[in-house]
Amino acid sequence: MQLYKSQKLKVYNSLSGKKEILEPITEGAIGMYVCGPTVYSNVHLGNCRTFMSFDMIFRYLKHLGYKIRYVRNITDAGHLENDADEGEDKIAKKARLERIEPMEVVQRYTVDFHNILQKFNFLPPSIEPTATGHIIEQIEIIKDIIEKGYAYEINGSVYFNVPKFNETHEYGKLSGRKLEDMIANTRELTAQNEKQSPQDFALWKKAEPQHIMRWPSPWGDGFPGWHLECTAMSTKYLGESFDIHGGGMDLKFPHHECEIAQAEATNGVSPVKYWLHANMLTMNGKKMAKSTGNNILPDEIFSGDNTILSKAFSPAVVRFFMMQAHYTSILDLSNDALLASEKGYLKLMEAMNGIEGLSTSSSSDFDVSTWQQKCYDAMNDDFNTPTLIAHLFEAVKHINALKEGKETITESDKQLLKSTLNAFIFDVLGIENKNESSSGTDKLADLVSLLIQLRKDARDNKDFATSDKIRDQLAALGIQLKDGKDGTTFSVN
RNA sequence: GGCAUUGUGGCCGAGUGGCUAGGCAGAGCUCUGCAAAAGCUUGUACAGCGGUUCGAAUCCGCUCGAUGCCUCCA
The missing domain is CATH 3.40.50.620 (HUPs)
Incomplete structure (x- = not known):
């Protein structure tokens, strides 16, 4: 092409x-x-x-x-x-x-x-x-x-x-x-x-x-x-x-x-x-320099082994963070900024994971091809990745509305939406979806599905003590349950 | 000191003469057994002071601050 x-x-x-x-x-x-x-x-x-x-x-x-x-x-x-x-x-x-x-x-x-x-x-x-x-x-x-x-x-x-x-x-x-x-x-x-x-x-x-x-x-x-x-x-x-x-x-x-x-x-x-x-990357508003200690190595971010950040951040999150700024602007790295990017990244990935399951209809409330061109326009304007990402979040809104049945989409629009998001997020921005396709994920999904079913049984019996225990213990393991209209889904943090 | 870039709401960060950036955080509501998630609603921001203009955060001038380069540095 x-x-x-x-x-x-x-x-x-x-x-x-x-x-x-x-x-x-x-x-x-x-x-x-x-x-x-x-x-x-x-x-x-x-x-x-x-x-x-x-x-x-x-x-x-x-x-x-x-x-x-x-x-x-x-x-x-x-x-x-x-x-x-x-x-x-x-x-x-x-x-x-x-x-x-x-x-x-x-x-x-x-x-x-x-x-x-x-x-x-x-x-x-x-x-x-x-x-x-x-x-x-x-x-x-x-x-x-x-x-x-x-x-x-x-x-x-x-x-x-x-x-x-x-x-x-x-x-x-x-x-x-x-x-x-x-x-x-x-x-x-x-x-x-x-x-x-x-x-x-x-x-x-x-x-x-x-x-x-x-x-x-x-x-x-x-x-x-x-x-x-x-x-x-x-x-x-x-x-x-x-x-x-x-x-x-x-x-x-x-x-x-x-x-x-x-x-x-x-x-x-x-x-x-x-x-x-x-342009340059600063940290907490100051230039990064080994001599002043205002410096951090990539591996120290990934491992969390540093005194500057409150937790570890994955390479994908750091990449997403950097892509949220224009490449010709000075970008400032801070704990708050990374935390915000991590939330945004997870929201985006959550929407990506949900596209396949969207049901389709005979008409679309979302003009996908116009939106697609807006994404290209952003990139064509000197690789404006922050504006591109703003458009991606517009798509996230629509995906979430579709999940809730508040909007409709045709099969061809759905495929276009999916391929466009894939192209921009994975191919162009190079952001990986870490929740996807790692070995063991399928088994994990089956296992969590089992627990979701057990929790549902408990809830149907009004045994909320048991249902909450399942939910809370999974949350403690970093697996979050989300009750929606069509049942419960989960995400791994 | 010189050259260059830059100063946007609580935080990060686009935009650029008149029309919603976006994300995160906060507040209210919907949903829910309770939560979470999601959705909806909500913020009159553009360093300061002047000027140009019908209209400027956006153009011009000055002031202040930040960053880069001027010696190796992405």
């Missing part, structure tokens, strides 16, 4: 500062690159939000029928602690501190990253390349940039010449900065710097003898600069010009700015048509 032909999708392009209709370079196909994690410690929750936003975007583009290649890299080298000459590679530093091989650090935290993403029900990207797997490509690009006069070698390191580039190109166009202002506001660097200009950035860093991560190059042993890997990998897998580049807001400058500079210096063309930036 090529839904994209009938659904006009608009995206907010950070480069233009406007919402633009998404028109892929090649019709029906999209190339998307997202800056992945530096695997030097456990992936943190804010990181997850960014990747989740792009997972949702990936899912929606797929849903619209685009043929999409989604590349999300793993940074396993080149990410420096700081920009001074003695700046140390993050991976190498961690390896040194823990006295293990750099690749052990990479392996450990790559596994952690994948593990967490899987819990959050992420779709794997089409390609997940690593920086260390593309050293040759990076060296080739550096050679090319030097040849074109936009980089210089000094003491075995190579730097990008920003002022030179700025003479013929516009450095800072993505982040709204001007080179002159940046020069005027440059802080004093403490160490002597071999860079010609403070704005210049490293393409290749010389490895001192004690450095453990090193590769041979025309400039001697060293390692690549961080900004370069994304240019190398995006160019290799998506071409010199591709459709969407995503990442966190904080990467806009300097990382993405440098990517543009590198690509334009080599290829002469702007590498990306649409720049998409996901």
Whole structure:
């Protein structure tokens, strides 16, 4: 199904500062690159939000029928602690501190990253390349940039010449900065710097003898600069010009700015048509930072093993919570907010579980196809998941009214309602229904049905002591009985 | 200090020149043996101060606050 032909999708392009209709370079196909994690410690929750936003975007583009290649890299080298000459590679530093091989650090935290993403029900990207797997490509690009006069070698390191580039190109166009202002506001660097200009950035860093991560190059042993890997990998897998580049807001400058500079210096063309930036996650109104303790790991939320939240929350609930905010807005995580999302999530899932059992009629009180288009309109407006979710709750109201027999629906509308909800909740938002299809659920259902029957017998005999005991003890186990017009149902919390 | 984003009812969070966001919490009602669940009803929110306009939460200016970047950071 090529839904994209009938659904006009608009995206907010950070480069233009406007919402633009998404028109892929090649019709029906999209190339998307997202800056992945530096695997030097456990992936943190804010990181997850960014990747989740792009997972949702990936899912929606797929849903619209685009043929999409989604590349999300793993940074396993080149990410420096700081920009001074003695700046140390993050991976190498961690390896040194823990006295293990750099690749052990990479392996450990790559596994952690994948593990967490899987819990959050992420779709794997089409390609997940690593920086260390593309050293040759990076060296080739550096050679090319030097040849074109936009980089210089000094003491075995190579730097990008920003002022030179700025003479013929516009450095800072993505982040709204001007080179002159940046020069005027440059802080004093403490160490002597071999860079010609403070704005210049490293393409290749010389490895001192004690450095453990090193590769041979025309400039001697060293390692690549961080900004370069994304240019190398995006160019290799998506071409010199591709459709969407995503990442966190904080990467806009300097990382993405440098990517543009590198690509334009080599290829002469702007590498990306649409720049998409996901906003930050705060906790209790403050930025999440390990240094202040205002930080929580995904697994600590899932297990409840933390001092910040009153209970454990499932990955599905956290995902639902994040989807209730627009990806370009700052989102604040708090105990109250998660509790509210959990209730909303359960309400939504309860409605989903009830659709199949709805009886149908010859007419519908609910205009399902109009509602369906409203859902698409929300998503087409720069992936407005909060508005989409508001529409989903509108459907929940109708489902509940249908359950009570207060409204009617035709069989075809019911099927449309069901398929649309399935598509948006499970396929697009990627929210899992944890009450469904886990092994043992059927037996549990049979068992609870038995207890419901016993309770009904007791109630019919006005033996309320027994009936209440069954109900209350089940409630204590997290199984809630719900008396409706057509008998009793239950839900598991 | 500079650049950028942002400030919505008790909480979270959409929207954007006139028309109900939504979820959670609260109150009342219906249903019920009692509950729960569900349904219905209910909130005159848009940081402050000015300005533009027939009309602004929505546009403009200023003030105050928050967040991000400016050094690695999703």
